[in-house]
Amino acid sequence: MKDFATSDNPLVQAQLNRLSQLSLPQGRLGLETIHELLARLGDPHKRLPPVFHVAGTNGKGSTCAYLRAMLEAQGLVVHSAIKPHLVRYNERIRIAGELVSDELLASLLEEVLDASDGLDPSFFEITTAATFVAFARYPADACVIEVGLGGRFDATNVMDRPAACGIATLGIDHEAFLLVPEEGAPTEPMVRIAFEKAGIARAGSPLVTQSYPDPAVEAEIAIRADFAGAPLHMRGQDWWADVGETIRYRDAKGELELPLPSLPGRHQGDNAALAVAMLRHQDAVSVSPEAMAEGLRTAKWPARLQLLVEGPLTARAPGHEIWLDGGHNADAGLAIGRHFAGQDIHLVIGMLANRNPDNILDPLAGRLLSITAVPIEGSDCHRAKAYASKARWADSVEEALSGLPSDGRPVLIAGSLYLAGKVLEANGEIPD
Template sequence: MARSDAVLERLMALHPKVIDLSLDRMHRLLAALGHPERDLPPVVHVAGTNGKGSTVATIRAGLEGAGERVHAYTSPHLARFHERIRLGGALIAEDALADVLAECEAANGDAPITYFEITTCAALLAFARTPADWTLLEVGLGGRLDATNVIAPRLCAITPVAMDHQAFLGDTLEAIAGEKAGILKRGVPCVVGPQEDEALAVIEDRAARVGAPLRIHGQDWHVGRDGDRLVFQDGDGLMDLPLPVLPGPHQIGNAGIAIAALRALGRAGGAEAAVTRTEWPARMQRLTGHPLNALAHGAELWLDGGHNPAAGRAVADTLAAMPPRATHAVAGLLRTKDAAGYFAPLASRLSGVRTVSIPGEAATLSADETAEAANRAGLAAVPSANVEAAVGDIAARAPGARILICGSLYLAGHVLRMG
């Protein structure tokens, strides 16, 4: 076991074990660590329901394409915890990760703190000690009381807000948008991605109250597809760019947020790199050279970690834009998600579903429960023992099909660890 794994295992046992949105524990531990959050390179803070990670990855590609060194903090990880922390453009090294985790553990002592809070402190400590030009922070959950909301940002961004995590953020779009808008700070500009009217109204109201200038999609900037090009326009002019390398119509909007952010940071020269060099696994990722390909017998294998109704719509739109091919899903979801709501937009795009439980996840729906949710959404779903059995069964019954493994980032991480 790596040294960082041993520390992370101990941190997993900390209390409170469940999500408990508060900033008090963060402020206490950061003070004990000497306030690393005050010594970060300029911060871009990104909240939203869907597209946060893709947007952070796209901004990072743009800044690095402009020759800048970039720290980035994202969650959750897929295969290894190290993926959450990028120092100056590279994943944090094992020794560096183990050191900052151990330092945070020692500074915290026996005081209550959540796993996400203490690991966020470790990331901020690593960022403060490593020279870079920018720090990109992805909100973990919500925004107002998220562990990342302890910094003074240079720029904020809010990606599309949708229904998710209602148990923690509220059961209306307005309530959820209010939590996301909690990252807004006086005098700090915020790029706002495509929003439902109800969510945008809440964001605009919060911005007016705190004095945060907004750059709003559809008002201050516009983005769209024109043939095989992406066209972005704002008050500074028009940009004609290649289409994003990340597949799916929804990535046009995410790319627009990233380009608007680069404009706001004075780094528009990185816009082409932003759309052409982005790497972000498990977002409609084509799997090649993976052990599952041997079971697929020529079927296309795709992987996506989206897990809420808006993500289901994004996947459905992506499938609609792909060359016609019978598509079967292998799906696993957590019981904290709206499984039927996720499947509903996919009902017209999938020829069938094999459902699985997610290995190692206590909150997973069983294969039977996920199949019931898919059936309620109008899909023909059959439980499978595991991903391998599901892929093999689809390949045998529907030769040459497209197989999409989907429903959870945790399931995606399990698949990527296989390789």
Template sequence: MTRDTSDAILARMMALHPKIIDLTLDRMWRCLAAVGDPHLNVPPVIHVAGTNGKGSTQAMIRAGVEAAGQRAHAYTSPHLARFHERIRVAGEIISEELLTEYLDEVYAANGGGSITYFEITTVAAFLAFARQPADWTLLEVGLGGRHDATNVFAKPALTIITKIDLDHQQFLGETIPEIAFQKAGIIKQGVPVVVGPQHEDALEVIEKEAMRYSAPTLVYGQHWHIGEENGRMVYQDERGLLDLPMPNLRGAHQIGNAGMAIAALRHLGFDEAACEGAVTQAFWPARMQRLRKGVLVERAPDAELWLDGGHNPAAGKALANTLAAMPKRATHLICGMLSTKDVVGYLRPLAGQALSLHAVAIPGEAATLPAEVTAEAAQEVGLEAHVAASLDDAMADIVAHDPKARILICGSLYLAGAVLRENG
């Protein structure tokens, strides 16, 4: 019998629960038990939560692990071009053969029970990680932490909490302390937690939860420090000082992410070579990524094309800081966002770094913000705004007026995925 493709199986899984997001762990426990509790047999887990920087920090840890000659499974979300990107097995994106095998097995074991798409695919990832050898398991929280589908490990090797800011308030709470409480739900009894740069009120919540669970803390500014000096990155903790290259992932905010990755690697016993590999060999797409091939590049050969999937006010600020530090060049934005996002908050810091914005709807996304609404928000923060029927139309209009422009496509990982499917 011919097995269905992974796309067909994933489409069936979408019908198993009426909500895309429904934060509880009861369905996870049931489904995990149905397939033999694979989460109990994965390699040591490094669990990462936070609002911004989770993926970059995890990518740096994976680069460090691999620089040391070890292998890591990795689970991230959402994907950009293909679902397979979410699951790396011993460092490689999962094959179609393995993905369909594990999806089929979990779907059958679930027996048609109510379960969300993210939950059932997370169980499939844990099956892959339990059955294929590796040295570490790197897990990125999907949403929040406390009730996230990844939060089923009683004793991970290490937890990490990246910068917490406002995002997904409809699920996690309206204030930073409320959101921090959800993120801090990954803290476990006696398990060390690396804490990145934080708002004071977020740090207070995290430290309170860590104390509650007797979890040793490794906090930025207290137990480790990182910064730029003379074009190099200097990291220091109780073990000493490391003089390292700047991160190959672009943006000043990546220094803090690098610090968390290094703090994690150092705590787990990795050497300086692994830490250098973490900051020089990491790759994380759609995070201020330069586009160098594809149809968009061919249509604008003299332009400088960039892609970024950040989508909340903190990401907008980090992106603005990155643009400010780049060589001066006329910059134009092409922006598409989801209707659940704070578009004004995201665009406000970018207004001082761009000459114009072309607003687009995200192709194929029911929850896209109409281009007209994005354009209105851009005008509100002082950007010259235009509405474009498509990404191609926006590009053509910008290049017609400024062939050598810097063009930044931004506002959503879903928009970034649409771009990378043709320009990866």
């Protein structure tokens, strides 16, 4: 799996060309390569500011966005690392609140790629090493780091003692990597997912999690936390949050009433509550309730139920609200379904060929006025017949929007973060 990227800067593009040649060697899983690469670079992961490390199937990116916003609202300097990028590779590395510059990015990638000679590293290992090198060299008060894939064998999972680790919602995704049979690992799929995500637990670092409907999942997380020596703080057992008109949060330290986050969707209240709980269960940095409230109001996380602004793309469908979501798995589909409950919408969808269209279609059943399938540039994707017998095909999102009726109904563009990035770029909403 590779997340391809391009750059207008020739120095960055030269390194991205090198990066694009890398792939995960067939059958290799483990942290040996990333540890060796980091050792060659002087072990930058051992010199980071306090780290907030977040795993999960859905919601981990939003949780990271809330953590960063709340920490910055406290006046702290924050490094952050998110995955994947939507438009520019630079989005993956944010230094002291600013996206890494082209000049620094080119230098970082060159340094790390040169150091990796003979190791056969993956795209993700190079990216993670470059991130840690940058975060170790530039002063900050805290780091927010999103897990890329799983947790146990994710390249970010090399830190000895983060300030706090978090696990957001869980679901079935990336089965080819996370459900590979392994001796000693759970065989029930959701329990195996919990096993992989809880692999980020570290001795002495609080592990803060959501609650989960399956007791076996919660039991597996508890086992992994105990095995690692990580104090476990699970929602519904050690902390509570009621999401309604506000977020009513409580734990052993007391109660808070916080505003709902600016990002739409009830699930965002749950993600925000997890970020609050992570801050409340650690002692590396101090964040006031006022800063938490301000962070929830100001946090941004593109391509997750994002209402697009007026731009070149939205001008193709005047009179319509146009929403964008990059979700593709079942949990993401449920969140989309809840957001559009009671509304009839037009769907513009592009999904990779290895994704299940029903993840998005089923939660919207009976509410789809039209379905228009679009391609995902450079990737194998589903054709129109995979979505519905009456779905139509358009060669681009622009063509899909231009073909919608003038009925003023909302439009959702969904199915892939790769597609979402192209949409943001076309509408002039490049993440900064």
